[in-house]
Amino acid sequence: MSKSEIVRLQVEIPKEQYAELQRLMQETGTRTIKDLTNNAFTLLKWAIKKRREGASIVAMNEKQKTFVELGMPILEVVIPDTETE
Numbered sequence: 001m002s003k004s005e006i007v008r009l010q011v012e013i014p015k016e017q018y019a020e021l022q023r024l025m026q027e028t029g030t031r032t033i034k035d036l037t038n039n040a041f042t043l044l045k046w047a048i049k050k051r052r053e054g055a056s057i058v059a060m061n062e063k064q065k066t067f068v069e070l071g072m073p074i075l076e077v078v079i080p081d082t083e084t085e
Contacts, residue, residue, distance in 0.1 A: 044074070051078035 013021075021036065030036045047057050047070070057075065060067040 047072075047075055048078050051075050052081045054080040 021033065024030070025033070025036055028036075028039075030039070050057060057070040058067045059070070
């Protein structure tokens with residue numbers, strides 16, 4: 001494994017949002033904000049890939065046979081690749 005150059009990222013968020021991050025970390029057993037960020041980054045990359053493939057991102061309740069599509073402005077601007085449709 002080659003060493004990558006490390007870049008430090010600093011953000012400012014409201015205290016309420018920080019408290020929500022802490023709750024998410026506790027709920028998922030995530031130890032660091034870096035780990036939480038890496039997981040969020042992985043999920044976003046996957047969602048963008050699926051949108052490029054023409055897929056919708058949904059949460060499905062198999063018991064109730066219902067689903068809800070995820071609506072996020074960042075995903076709405078992703079243009080499906082016409083070669084994968």
